[in-house]
Amino acid sequence: MLADRLERAGWVSRHPHPTDRRSVLLELSPHAAERTPAGLARYHAAIQILAAKVPAEHQEILRAFLAGATQAAADAAHDIGA
Numbered sequence: 001m002l003a004d005r006l007e008r009a010g011w012v013s014r015h016p017h018p019t020d021r022r023s024v025l026l027e028l029s030p031h032a033a034e035r036t037p038a039g040l041a042r043y044h045a046a047i048q049i050l051a052a053k054v055p056a057e058h059q060e061i062l063r064a065f066l067a068g069a070t071q072a073a074a075d076a077a078h079d080i081g082a
Contacts, residue, residue, distance in 0.1 A: 002074065 003026055006012045011032040017023035028036075054062055 002077075 003012065003014070006026070007014060010029055012026045013029055014024045015027055017025055
């Protein structure tokens with residue numbers, strides 16, 4: 001799982017969700033925050049701008065698509081042993 005690899009590499013830490021004991025929150029480590037390239041910050045800003053333009057009535061459809069695409073990528077990574 002991606003979160004496991006990020007945690008092992010020291011990029012994130014896990015914390016219990018304050019209201020949902022089935023969930024955990026990932027926090028970017030200080031090490032990762034210091035090393036995040038400026039290009040990645042620009043990418044994140046661009047994605048936030050694009051996401052803000054999605055009409056409210058389409059947001060759930062987009063979330064479902066992205067969740068499915070994320071799962072498909074995780075399944076493919078698992079299948080190839082990544």
